[in-house]
Amino acid sequence: MEEGKAYSPCGELSVWGAGCLPVLRPFEKLSQVVSLRICAEPPLFWVPQRRPLIITAWVFERVVLFLAGVFAHLEMLEARACEAATKKEETERQEEKLARLKARVEELRLQRDELQAKVDLQQKRQLGKEGVASAPAQPSAQAVLEWKIRSVEAMLQVFYLTGISGKLTKLGVCFCISTAYEGTYLDSYYLDLLTKPEVQIHRHSVPVFIPLGQIAKKYLQTDIRRFLSVLSDHLNAYAGRRYQADQLQEHFSDQIEGTLQRNSLCNLLVFNYNVLSKRKTFLFNVRLLYGDLCCSLPTEVVISCTPDAPASLAETAAAHSDLFRRVALHKAFRSFSSAEENMDGAP
Known part of the structure; x- marks a missing residue:
């Protein structure tokens, strides 16, 4: 190669004039300075060496592709991190909401118990007054029946707060027990009770595998509130187990x-x-x-x-x-x- 000349990467011969040469010190010869080019573009930088250094467009393209792959992988990791953070925030919000609902349920249950205690106390006082006014004898069957009806009426509003509602019928009262699992409302079951001459189950939509007979035998005649509460626990647990199995089959x-x-x-x-x-x-x-x-x-x-x-x-x-x-x-x-x-x- 002649002094003052160098070959570009594209193979063309470049001749530098005195006005475009870089400072040659500490180099003594122009052949020691090589211009790196991509095709016909102006020189990118100067590299001192004895032989011309050629960087082809193919090598440059591979470098660009490699960097593009690195950036794409970083973007994918960032997207995954954002998605995980979003899922975590949603889970935390649901847990907070569930905790608030559980606290609200406990508060309503306490209110229910307090209201029921007040109702029972008032009814006992009323029965005591009626007994003193009439006679010291035992209350009649009609008085007991009326007291039971008033008790049922008072409980209808109280149980409504815990998923149990009802209404009076000509023969007694009909209860509706609504089930839910983790904030998702599921099925409702109905229970029609007779109050004359004694409390008994007239008809119902409770599944046959729920031990309704055992629960009724244990609580129906002595504590109807306990009877409805235990029955509701059985139905909600069954609905929750079935809901989990359905969700597993549907999503996994x-x-x-x-x-x-x-x-x-x-x-x-x-x-x-x-x-x-x-x-x-x-x-x-x-x-x-x-x-x-x-x-x-x-x-x-x-x-x-x-x-x-x-x-x-x-x-x-x-x-x-x-x-x-x-x-x-x-x-x-x-x-x-x-x-x-x-x-x-x-x-």
Whole structure:
């Protein structure tokens, strides 16, 4: 190469004039200074070396593509972080709302008990006055019946605050027990009671597997408030268990292997689901037993895995078992899915 000349990356010969040359010190020869170009663009910078350095457009394109991939990955991580933060905020809001509703329910129950105590006290005083005015003998059957009717009327308004409402009928009173689970209203059941000559069940829409007869035998004649409260607990627990199973089948059917088996009372659930471990899928078999029929969470959880599963899955099974006992079934599976997504997104 002649002094004062250099070849550009595109192969063209560039000749520098005296006015466009950079300061040559400490270089003694013009051939020691090479201009780096991309095609026919002006020189980008000067690199001192003995031989011309050629950077092709192909190399530059690869660098740009690499940087674009890095930026795209960073954007994906940022989107995942935003989505996780949004889900966390929504969960916290729901938990706060649920806590407020639970506190409100407890407050209303206390008010109900106070009102009922006042009603009972007034009725006893009224009966005492009537007994003194008429005779010291026992109250008549008609007086007792009227007292029961007044008691029922007073309870209708009180029970309305806890999901139990009712209205008087020609033969007695008809109650409506509404069920809900975690703020979601579910089914309503009706109970028609006769008050003459004694309180008894005339007709109802309570499922046959709910122990209505046992509850009525224990509480109906002695404490109707307790009777309705216990019956409501049974119905709400049943509705909650059924709701969890339905949510599991609806939203996590891709993780369930086969059919979810359950009995009519939904106090026994058996199903299989897939678990990802070290990029391999293993099958967990689950048996949930709800020993307390007034509770929507299982009292016994048994999880088993296939014989070829690694020993590390035993810890996973124990963690899943503990979660099934503490949170709703569909929420537990939502936690499993979030954990697997975090593992997949980890470098």
